[in-house]
Amino acid sequence: MLKHFEKELIKQSNTHPDQALKEFYSASLSFLKVNKEFKNLHKDLLKKRAEMPPKHYVNLYYRAFQYVQLFKKNNKEIYNYTRKEWAIELNSLMQESDALSVFTHLIETESTQTTIYQRYIGPKAVLRAVYSNSPIIVADIGCGLNLGLPGIELNYPFLDIRDETPGEFVTQEATSELNITDGISLDINNPKLKRKWALACGFYPKELANLPETARLCDYLWKKTKTSFVKGSILDLSKIWTRRKLPKCDAVIASTVLYQISDKDRESALAEIWEILTPGGILIINDFLAVNHKILWNVEWFGNKGKTSSYTTVVLQKEDKAFSSPYEFIKWDNGRCKVAYSGKDFKKVLELQ
Numbered sequence: 001m002l003k004h005f006e007k008e009l010i011k012q013s014n015t016h017p018d019q020a021l022k023e024f025y026s027a028s029l030s031f032l033k034v035n036k037e038f039k040n041l042h043k044d045l046l047k048k049r050a051e052m053p054p055k056h057y058v059n060l061y062y063r064a065f066q067y068v069q070l071f072k073k074n075n076k077e078i079y080n081y082t083r084k085e086w087a088i089e090l091n092s093l094m095q096e097s098d099a100l101s102v103f104t105h106l107i108e109t110e111s112t113q114t115t116i117y118q119r120y121i122g123p124k125a126v127l128r129a130v131y132s133n134s135p136i137i138v139a140d141i142g143c144g145l146n147l148g149l150p151g152i153e154l155n156y157p158f159l160d161i162r163d164e165t166p167g168e169f170v171t172q173e174a175t176s177e178l179n180i181t182d183g184i185s186l187d188i189n190n191p192k193l194k195r196k197w198a199l200a201c202g203f204y205p206k207e208l209a210n211l212p213e214t215a216r217l218c219d220y221l222w223k224k225t226k227t228s229f230v231k232g233s234i235l236d237l238s239k240i241w242t243r244r245k246l247p248k249c250d251a252v253i254a255s256t257v258l259y260q261i262s263d264k265d266r267e268s269a270l271a272e273i274w275e276i277l278t279p280g281g282i283l284i285i286n287d288f289l290a291v292n293h294k295i296l297w298n299v300e301w302f303g304n305k306g307k308t309s310s311y312t313t314v315v316l317q318k319e320d321k322a323f324s325s326p327y328e329f330i331k332w333d334n335g336r337c338k339v340a341y342s343g344k345d346f347k348k349v350l351e352l353q
């Protein structure tokens with residue numbers, strides 16, 4: 001398993017879009033070779049998180065390290081760290097028992113909770129395309145910090161994007177209002193209790209200057225929103241909906257959550273979402289995937305320079321017994337969603353209204 005971890009570190013130290021993160025992964029590779037305790041620690045952690053694909057483990061590993069730097073060591077300088085500076089921090093982690101136990105505990109128990117409000121610009125464009133101003137009930141499953149649905153509900157602005165879709169469709173719809181009569185956000189973690197962890201997960205090093213603004217956005221949206229939060233798993237949606245007498249939804253958003261679920265559980269998750277939709281309702285998936293008649297999940301996250309990534313906004317419609325084929329609506333530059341290209345089924349989604 002250590003071998004897979006090392007292989008993924010090599011890959012990400014070559015392909016990750018953030019320079020400081022590339023250097024972190026590269027420093028980690030060297031440190032694994034010289035520090036036996038560090039190597040044994042990962043061996044042990046990899047055993048405990050055996051269910052986690054190496055790509056996710058590498059991701060989680062950096063987030064836990066970043067949490068320690070930001071919230072235990074108050075180190076705000078990591079945004080442009082070089083390999084050499086990371087090596088010093090890795091070394092000091094292994095010598096500071098308090099920091100090490102926080103780091104270890106996070107890797108043992110947590111999953112990555114990166115929440116990016118900007119990602120919801122794709123789902124908002126879909127909702128506008130299909131429902132315009134009609135009253136709708138929407139759920140956001142795997143909501144993380146729960147910024148997405150409250151932000152859409154309150155018409156909170158998105159960042160400007162380079163919009164390559166016909167008529168700059170995404171940009172046009174991003175500022176238009178929706179009529180969400182009921183919003184339900186669900187996650188296995190309560191965002192109010194996991195705020196620090198989610199904030200530590202939310203940024204690549206070069207984005208860290210945005211952390212205070214996101215923390216303020218949480219306070220603002222949480223105070224203003226009508227969207228309710230429900231703690232629970234995507235795998236138990238129908239039970240939760242029945243127990244709490246929640247209304248069926250016209251649309252369900254699953255943004256960057258299904259990639260965290262095993263192939264077997266993903267089928268059950270989709271069946272659970274189908275149950276809580278109204279007939280003809282839509283599922284909007286934002287995730288790292290490919291569409292070829294069905295959704296393919298085993299894909300690389302980052303494209304080569306200048307190409308689109310695998311981060312895609314996809315729409316499926318609830319039919320009598322199952323979902324329709326997936327419609328590829330928008331292809332993104334990456335999971336930060338600053339450049340939009342129309343997907344191969346762009347027009348079909350506009351026809352769903």
Ligand SMILES: C[S@@+](CC[C@H](N)C(=O)[O-])C[C@H]1O[C@@H](n2cnc3c(N)ncnc32)[C@H](O)[C@@H]1O
Nearest residue numbers: 113114115116142144187188233234255256257
């Ligand atoms: C990467 S975050 C995405 C947050 C937000 N949707 C976004 O796109 O910015 C993934 C979220 O999915 C949640 N999650 C993972 N497995 C889940 C499950 N079985 N049921 C509900 N939520 C889950 C995690 O707790 C985490 O908050």
